[in-house]
Amino acid sequence: MPMEITVIEHLWIPLPDGRRLAARMWRPVAEGRYPAILEYLPYRKRDGTAPRDATTHPVFAAEGYVCLRVDIAGTGDSEGIFDDEYSEQELSDGEAVLAWLEGQTCCNGNIGMIGISWGGFNGLQLAARQPEALKAVVSVASTVDRYADDIHFMGGCLLSDNANWASQMFAYQTRPLDPKLRPDWREAWVERIETLPFMAADWLGHGQRDDFWKHGSVCEDWSAMEAPVLAITGWADAYLNAPPAIVENMQAPAKALIGPWEHRYAHISKLGTHDFHGEVLRWFDRWLKGENSGAEALPDYRTYMQEHFVPTKENKPRQGRWIAEAQWPSPNVRAVTHQLGQDGCLQNTPATGEVVVSNPATLGAAGGYFCAGMRIDNELPGDQSGDDALSACFDSAPLEAPLEILGRAKVRLAFSVDRPVAQVVARLCDVAPDGVSQRITYRGRNLCHDDNHEIARQLVPGQRYEVEFDLNECAHHLRQGHVLRLALSTSYWPIVWPSPEPVALTLHLDACALILPERTVPVEADAQAPDVARKYPVYAAAVTRAASGTSNTYEEDDGTLVLETFDDYGSAIDPVHGMEVGSHVAMRYSVHPDDPAGATFSSQWQFTFARGDWRVQVDTDNLMRGDTQDFHLWRKVVASEGTYNHEVCVKEWSQTLPRDCL
Numbered sequence: 001m002p003m004e005i006t007v008i009e010h011l012w013i014p015l016p017d018g019r020r021l022a023a024r025m026w027r028p029v030a031e032g033r034y035p036a037i038l039e040y041l042p043y044r045k046r047d048g049t050a051p052r053d054a055t056t057h058p059v060f061a062a063e064g065y066v067c068l069r070v071d072i073a074g075t076g077d078s079e080g081i082f083d084d085e086y087s088e089q090e091l092s093d094g095e096a097v098l099a100w101l102e103g104q105t106c107c108n109g110n111i112g113m114i115g116i117s118w119g120g121f122n123g124l125q126l127a128a129r130q131p132e133a134l135k136a137v138v139s140v141a142s143t144v145d146r147y148a149d150d151i152h153f154m155g156g157c158l159l160s161d162n163a164n165w166a167s168q169m170f171a172y173q174t175r176p177l178d179p180k181l182r183p184d185w186r187e188a189w190v191e192r193i194e195t196l197p198f199m200a201a202d203w204l205g206h207g208q209r210d211d212f213w214k215h216g217s218v219c220e221d222w223s224a225m226e227a228p229v230l231a232i233t234g235w236a237d238a239y240l241n242a243p244p245a246i247v248e249n250m251q252a253p254a255k256a257l258i259g260p261w262e263h264r265y266a267h268i269s270k271l272g273t274h275d276f277h278g279e280v281l282r283w284f285d286r287w288l289k290g291e292n293s294g295a296e297a298l299p300d301y302r303t304y305m306q307e308h309f310v311p312t313k314e315n316k317p318r319q320g321r322w323i324a325e326a327q328w329p330s331p332n333v334r335a336v337t338h339q340l341g342q343d344g345c346l347q348n349t350p351a352t353g354e355v356v357v358s359n360p361a362t363l364g365a366a367g368g369y370f371c372a373g374m375r376i377d378n379e380l381p382g383d384q385s386g387d388d389a390l391s392a393c394f395d396s397a398p399l400e401a402p403l404e405i406l407g408r409a410k411v412r413l414a415f416s417v418d419r420p421v422a423q424v425v426a427r428l429c430d431v432a433p434d435g436v437s438q439r440i441t442y443r444g445r446n447l448c449h450d451d452n453h454e455i456a457r458q459l460v461p462g463q464r465y466e467v468e469f470d471l472n473e474c475a476h477h478l479r480q481g482h483v484l485r486l487a488l489s490t491s492y493w494p495i496v497w498p499s500p501e502p503v504a505l506t507l508h509l510d511a512c513a514l515i516l517p518e519r520t521v522p523v524e525a526d527a528q529a530p531d532v533a534r535k536y537p538v539y540a541a542a543v544t545r546a547a548s549g550t551s552n553t554y555e556e557d558d559g560t561l562v563l564e565t566f567d568d569y570g571s572a573i574d575p576v577h578g579m580e581v582g583s584h585v586a587m588r589y590s591v592h593p594d595d596p597a598g599a600t601f602s603s604q605w606q607f608t609f610a611r612g613d614w615r616v617q618v619d620t621d622n623l624m625r626g627d628t629q630d631f632h633l634w635r636k637v638v639a640s641e642g643t644y645n646h647e648v649c650v651k652e653w654s655q656t657l658p659r660d661c662l
Contacts, residue, residue: 025068038114375549
């Protein structure tokens, strides 16, 4: 029977150096000592995540947990200055928060951490530091390797989302503090703006996997994570590779769950909702309460095996079924090698000859948004047939029987190039008899990098090289009569930032292959599929402007391809503290098919805040463009106050960085 709960809307957590972090707490009304659940983020518990928090923490609190939502230093209403994502300050502060929570009279000393994306990252990172009170983690849409599988680089290729995400964080970090909680709000607000790190440049300045990225990458020492981990993500998300890797490598108990979802908690997914609360409670009931909840008996890896459907950029439910693997890696999955053939086929024996991969820089228009779940809509990959037509494709014969793949396919290439800087992007596609091509998985590879991405060297044109790399995790069932396609290209805009020059990549087919993780199961195990989402509370905000979004692709007179998106996240009045918050963002991606060096990204964010006579508006502009030698970054903020938008702070930044084999 759910317990009656109470909410402490705001409290201060003191840190050893005198700073204070702002927090919100949900807990049972009944006196007692309970296990606790911590979510630790920079996204503002006062307004940013308040609607989502209302759907999770009250549910957990009613089941006998103390739930704490904390703003990272220098964000929300917390004191201090923000320095970077997953910094030493953030993690040491996190340890102090855990120690403070452990010492509260309402907590029994057993604490779990939960979070999606940022909160999923620092949950794992704090577990690796082994604070005594942290007994379990639920990590959603996270990574174990900050260089390989975050929003900055992929296979050593620069992601355009390095600039995009930095622009979003720039907008987030320039928001004002709440005057009701911080009498010094204006002074602290200006100080935050003046001291903001230029994260797009900071991240771009580390083009290889150096100590900057190894910090916070828990794969550096798997044995350090002793707290049991439930790792969750969705196939429409960008963060795919962590859950199976965690199960495969952790010594402590770990389970993986991958559904069809985008970058959201599963109970609020637009692609099919599931009982996220039940999954979380089963995990924490076992490791925080010591109950026999069934968490340990779960299969190592439960996932949604997707099937072909007509791909569309709109948010629509996926097609497929739930499966389970009792152990991972699984004996039901074997690596099967398919050679790349001269005539564009996948075959059993090595081929001879060469195939040239060369395409316009505009290839990738059907790729969708890198991390689906961040926009209003129009963000999923569409029919790949147009991009396929510009790629070098290698097709299987129409399948005589269904084929299932589960895991990470590998691509092995022997190649030479005509330019010193080059990359390759590999896509696996499910092609229906009518020619509709659905992307199964993909990944880019910077061909200038060594296998560890720690060394970058320009290539010698004409020299033969060999490379082997993994694609992203996938689970896909190809029906009889369908064709499996490997599509190779030298660009994938706008997801992957293009090389500085058009490249002709010559494949030497005698050593080119696709290695598939093919799954054959005599009898399916009980998938223990998540049930339909249970009822949960929602934040009763008064909507004053409805959310909406648009996406438009067009070609300019000179042939430049432009993608423009506009997302209006609407505006609403908070039911607790009465603040009205609104926001929108416009983004623009452009590239000429014959001039990859000139690729450009820009964005403009606006936030508005109001309560009574208090009015604040923040406008941020961001630009990244390139040439053959350098990247050029620029950003600006205009922070205004009052009905007539009196400018409180205006500041610009600019920086130029060498491309460094990108």
